[in-house]
Amino acid sequence: MGYTEYEKCDAALKKAEVEKKRKCTEETSLQLVKRQVTLQESLMKNQCCDSSHEKSRELDKLICEMIALQDLPFNFIEEPGAGVSLQSFTVHGINDDFKRVYLVLKCVTLEERHTGDLVAQKLDEIREEWDVHRQKLHAMVRDGGSYMRRAARISQIDDIHLASITIV
Structure with missing residues (x-):
């Protein structure tokens, strides 16, 4: 169309x-x-509203950018037609004034089947694109999916299961 x-x-x-x-x-x-x-x-x-429609794809991209740039939860979009799988590469740290800062370096859609190999490949591509050396990465925060555990293992990045973080 x-x-x-x-x-x-x-x-x-x-x-x-x-x-x-x-x-x-x-x-x-x-x-x-x-x-x-x-x-x-x-x-x-x-x-x-067909997801293959050019305007729909353009809107999906803009929504993905909004979610990534505003650090919104992925369930922000609940309606059909905007359901995409996203992988983001976010860096966190502190600045000279000891204030927490974070940047979303890249957010990509995963259109293929989610496998640890694919996620690790995308992570490595983003890491190389931003010239982030592996030894500078301290941890990957991930969900409980087995493919995410495998991606961390393949990428040789220490990983933290999101549900296991406890704030005291």
């Missing part, structure tokens, strides 16, 4: 919204909630 088709979908959705607002004067709010979506409205919405 090209941009022209997307514009048609978008125009049809806007027209449906205008029609819905017009009907608001004729129907009560409860009647509107109970009203069944037409087949055409449903199909148009699904076409515009």
Whole structure:
């Protein structure tokens, strides 16, 4: 689907919204909630939100950047169409004023099957891209997934299981 088709979908959705607002004067709010979506409205919405659609992919990328740059939890996005697997490479430290600082060096989507080998490969690529020597890495904070344990082992990075961190 090209941009022209997307514009048609978008125009049809806007027209449906205008029609819905017009009907608001004729129907009560409860009647509107109970009203069944037409087949055409449903199909148009699904076409515009298809994850293979160019605009959808662009929006997914922007959402990923927002999550990474704002250090948001991955479950920030719950709706279908934005469900992507992300791997981020974040560095933490303290500055000269002893204030905690952190930077997201890179956030990539994992479209392939999640394996320890793939995650280790992506980690090494990011590490090399930023010229971060392995001996400078103190630990990898990871979840409990076996592929993450394997990635840490392959990359020869000490790892910390996120659930095992206790703040006293």
